[in-house]
Amino acid sequence: MATNAPTRVKKLFNKVEDIVPESLAGLGAAHPDIVKIDAANNVVLRAGGPTPGKVGLISGGGSGHEPLHGGFVGFGMLDAAAAGNVFTSPVPDQMEAATRAVDGGAGVLHIVKNYTGDVLNFQMAAELVGGEIEVASVVTNDDVAVQDSLYTAGRRGVGVTVLVEKIAGAAAEAGRSLADVAATAVKVNGQGRSMGLALSSCIVPAAGTPTFELGDDEVEVGIGIHGEPGRRREKLASVDEMAEWLVSPIVADLGLARGDTVLAFVNGMGGTPLIELYVAFNSVARILGGQGIAIGRSLVGNYITSLEMAGFSVTLLKLDEELIRLWDSPVHTAALRWGA
Amino acid sequence: MQHALEAWLRTAATRIHEQAPALTALDQAIGDGDHGINMDRGFAAIVAALDGLPPADPATADVAASADLLRLAGRTLISTVGGASGPLYGTGFLRAAGALAALPADAPPPTPAIVVTALEAAVTGIGALGKATTGEKTMLDALVPAAEAARAALDDGADTAAVLAAARDAAAAGAAATEPMLATKGRASYLGERSIGHRDPGATSAALLVDVLAGVVADADVAV
Numbered sequence: 079m080a081t082n083a084p085t086r087v088k089k090l091f092n093k094v095e096d097i098v099p100e101s102l103a104g105l106g107a108a109h110p111d112i113v114k115i116d117a118a119n120n121v122v123l124r125a126g127g128p129t130p131g132k133v134g135l136i137s138g139g140g141s142g143h144e145p146l147h148g149g150f151v152g153f154g155m156l157d158a159a160a161a162g163n164v165f166t167s168p169v170p171d172q173m174e175a176a177t178r179a180v181d182g183g184a185g186v187l188h189i190v191k192n193y194t195g196d197v198l199n200f201q202m203a204a205e206l207v208g209g210e211i212e213v214a215s216v217v218t219n220d221d222v223a224v225q226d227s228l229y230t231a232g233r234r235g236v237g238v239t240v241l242v243e244k245i246a247g248a249a250a251e252a253g254r255s256l257a258d259v260a261a262t263a264v265k266v267n268g269q270g271r272s273m274g275l276a277l278s279s280c281i282v283p284a285a286g287t288p289t290f291e292l293g294d295d296e297v298e299v300g301i302g303i304h305g306e307p308g309r310r311r312e313k314l315a316s317v318d319e320m321a322e323w324l325v326s327p328i329v330a331d332l333g334l335a336r337g338d339t340v341l342a343f344v345n346g347m348g349g350t351p352l353i354e355l356y357v358a359f360n361s362v363a364r365i366l367g368g369q370g371i372a373i374g375r376s377l378v379g380n381y382i383t384s385l386e387m388a389g390f391s392v393t394l395l396k397l398d399e400e401l402i403r404l405w406d407s408p409v410h411t412a413a414l415r416w417g418a
Numbered sequence: 419m420q421h422a423l424e425a426w427l428r429t430a431a432t433r434i435h436e437q438a439p440a441l442t443a444l445d446q447a448i449g450d451g452d453h454g455i456n457m458d459r460g461f462a463a464i465v466a467a468l469d470g471l472p473p474a475d476p477a478t479a480d481v482a483a484s485a486d487l488l489r490l491a492g493r494t495l496i497s498t499v500g501g502a503s504g505p506l507y508g509t510g511f512l513r514a515a516g517a518l519a520a521l522p523a524d525a526p527p528p529t530p531a532i533v534v535t536a537l538e539a540a541v542t543g544i545g546a547l548g549k550a551t552t553g554e555k556t557m558l559d560a561l562v563p564a565a566e567a568a569r570a571a572l573d574d575g576a577d578t579a580a581v582l583a584a585a586r587d588a589a590a591a592g593a594a595a596t597e598p599m600l601a602t603k604g605r606a607s608y609l610g611e612r613s614i615g616h617r618d619p620g621a622t623s624a625a626l627l628v629d630v631l632a633g634v635v636a637d638a639d640v641a642v
Binding site for chain 2: 163
């Protein structure tokens with residue numbers, strides 16, 4: 079007989095239902111100069127409040143992907159992030175509160191990862207502020223593991239979301255209009271693609287058991303960021319070979335050619351140490367170099383995670399001068415900081 | 419006398435709490451492993467909202483009171499469940515409430531026809547929001563057959579209990595029929611052919627809700 083009280087899973091929490099609020103409180107306590115927490119709504123806000131005349135940027139989604147999204151609230155990136163329960167979209171009330179809190183009179187951009195729940199809840203939030211605050215929405219859908227067809231909910235929003243938040247955030251900070259900032263976000267999403275693989279599953283704290291079982295010698299290829307199983311299962315291979323599984327479909331999908339310059343983002347899923355992520359980056363760099371594709375900018379680390387899942391994803395963003403300038407612009411958040 | 423819809427919501431909360439681990443296990447197979455947890459949270463919030471209401475006046479156990487209860491349930495689910503099921507189930511309840519509220523003030527006490535109308539409004543609203551139809555391995559695979567069976571029973575002259583019994587049987591069969599389906603909507607669609615062979619968690623929870631409604635109405639001499 080199943081019960082609602084799983085055996086205590088070996089994780090850091092006081093009460094399992096307090097993981098999200100207490101983690102947000104910790105973020106606020108650690109970075110009071112950057113963020114303040116709206117505890118009633120589980121929303122992370124910039125410490126300084128909205129910037130008059132600047133387009134407000136909000137994102138949000140299920141928790142368990144930290145530092146996404148709360149770790150990216152701050153100068154040069156997001157104005158607010160709504161945190162749902164682990165792997166569960168936040169509810170419309172939260173995004174409504176965030177939208178109202180960050181409106182500086184120039185409109186608010188919603189950055190939404192393409193999952194049915196996120197899209198529906200953000201859509202309802204936009205309706206709740208309709209007529210009062212101008213809202214534009216950009217949906218990220220960069221995961222090449224999923225075919226964008228009538229037979230799926232469309233490609234998932236994964237690694238490119240981090241790049242959209244950084245680059246659109248820089249555009250907003252530069253004083254561009256809502257339409258301009260939204261167009262920049264759409265451009266980044268359109269020029270970026272990702273794919274990931276898992277070496278292990280993850281444990282949703284309230285569920286207490288791994289989301290899927292994976293043999294000691296198996297990897298799950300084409301994963302999302304919610305511990306959902308991937309597209310196929312393969313035997314563990316060398317990292318050179320596994321990097322090839324991820325890079326090749328991205329290069330083909332983006333139509334990258336000799337002479338192109340990309341931002342290469344090797345992202346850890348939460349449970350893989352940086353030493354291994356740099357090994358993976360080395361493989362990615364070798365593959366791209368062999369095809370005459372230059373790495374103009376790079377990012378390596380755990381930025382959009384799936385709890386304690388081991389594994390990595392690769393995101394490639396085709397760069398031009400505008401995107402490089404916006405990428406290099408100052409940013410000061412809990413998880414990304416340079417130039418400020 | 420407790421309003422039948424209130425009895426439905428309270429009993430559904432109990433059943434969902436019991437079934438939460440099973441629903442979550444289904445979701446672990448083809449989704450992200452939280453459906454039972456989220457539905458349990460949403461229905462517990464509905465019970466808390468019901469507890470906060472003033473005691474029901476038996477005289478108000480009419481269509482307007484039914485609409486109010488459905489609206490309360492819908493708003494609570496939208497505000498507490500999250501994921502896709504919050505907006506989808508919440509919209510279903512709100513549309514059913516809207517169908518009842520649209521009836522004239524002097525409408526007769528709820529009849530089988532009104533129940534079927536409300537059910538159809540809910541199912542149509544969910545399909546429109548989710549841009550989905552039957553055969554895509556979603557809650558609609560339980561709900562659409564349920565509404566169709568209810569309509570057919572009504573046309574055959576069935577009373578409310580028999581209408582809902584037909585809906586319950588069709589929903590259960592519809593949920594079971596999702597097992598061999600290829601998911602083309604929602605998170606299970608990312609799995610492609612690997613979604614085949616698993617029963618859809620949303621169709622399962624939908625069938626559970628219809629089952630509880632049919633049971634409450636059959637067991638009790640209560641207004642709907």
